[in-house]
Amino acid sequence: MADSRPIGVFDSGVGGLTVLREIHDRLPSESTIYLGDLKHFPYGPRYPTEVRGFAFDIIRYLQGRDVKLVVIACNTATAAALSQARETFDVPIVGVIGPGAHAAVEATRKGLVGVISTEGTAASQEYLHAIKEIDPMVGVFQKACPELVDIVEQGDADSPRAEVALERDLAEIVKLGADVLVLGCTHYPLLKPAIGRIYPGCFQLVDSASTTAEKVRRQLEHANLLADGARPQHEIVVTSVPERFNEVAEILFGERVPEVTEVDIWEAK
Ligand code: DGL
Numbered sequence: 001m002a003d004s005r006p007i008g009v010f011d012s013g014v015g016g017l018t019v020l021r022e023i024h025d026r027l028p029s030e031s032t033i034y035l036g037d038l039k040h041f042p043y044g045p046r047y048p049t050e051v052r053g054f055a056f057d058i059i060r061y062l063q064g065r066d067v068k069l070v071v072i073a074c075n076t077a078t079a080a081a082l083s084q085a086r087e088t089f090d091v092p093i094v095g096v097i098g099p100g101a102h103a104a105v106e107a108t109r110k111g112l113v114g115v116i117s118t119e120g121t122a123a124s125q126e127y128l129h130a131i132k133e134i135d136p137m138v139g140v141f142q143k144a145c146p147e148l149v150d151i152v153e154q155g156d157a158d159s160p161r162a163e164v165a166l167e168r169d170l171a172e173i174v175k176l177g178a179d180v181l182v183l184g185c186t187h188y189p190l191l192k193p194a195i196g197r198i199y200p201g202c203f204q205l206v207d208s209a210s211t212t213a214e215k216v217r218r219q220l221e222h223a224n225l226l227a228d229g230a231r232p233q234h235e236i237v238v239t240s241v242p243e244r245f246n247e248v249a250e251i252l253f254g255e256r257v258p259e260v261t262e263v264d265i266w267e268a269k
Helices: 017-026 048-064 075-088 097-107 119-124 126-134 146-153 160-176 188-198 208-222 245-253
Strands: 007-011 032-036 069-072 112-117 139-144 180-183 204-207 234-238 260-262
Touching (some): 007 017, 017 245, 032 048, 048 069, 048 119, 069 075, 069 208, 075 097, 075 119, 075 126, 097 112, 097 126, 097 180, 097 204, 097 208, 112 119, 112 126, 112 160, 119 126, 119 139, 126 139, 139 160, 146 160, 146 188, 188 204, 204 208
Parallel strands (some): 007 032, 032 234, 112 139, 112 180, 180 204, 234 260
């Protein structure tokens, strides 16, 4: 039976739009609600318990909006909240780390994978565990690159500033000889052109956007929850004033984004 309820997707800011876009591409009949938690951006430097609290409140909000599945389109929030969220909520929840880990293991020929992410994701070691769970022989080198998030959020992903930061942040991974680089933050896919200029042909880049969207498709199909696509509706909400959100969102999303509205899901607290 077709299920026309929306898919809920969230991130701390614009980064998760890379995942949303892949969901739209693969599942054009599905309605979506995207939430960017700009009020608490960035998640990367925060304690996991704090990020988990935000994620739980957002999942509760999305459940209240009657979504049929939640995608945590943020690596930091996936690392901090996915396992416990699955124990707490009935709604099916998909994170971005598992799909990215699978893609990385499939892609590496040398058995050496570099992972760049926020501090929170690196400290959680979730990528290391996810990759080793699939293939314990694969070597994993993780590097926290917090400045890259700001660079992307400020619309500077394709700038000399990005190139300087990438040259510095990726030097060690290049030296170690990893042939796959996991963009372990949903903000990072926008850095692909700059990475290609600084370290041309050094690694295959893996981001979890397309693999996560594919997982969502498979899960909905398997559970018989796909929409019949009469009139898919798309909504974007943010938890704080969207200063440069639309501008950066359009670069990231690759097209005009649906109108953005502000919600205060913590209003009643
Ligand atoms: N998009 C988030 C992620 O994938 C990082 C941004 C932030 O620090 O909030 O980890």
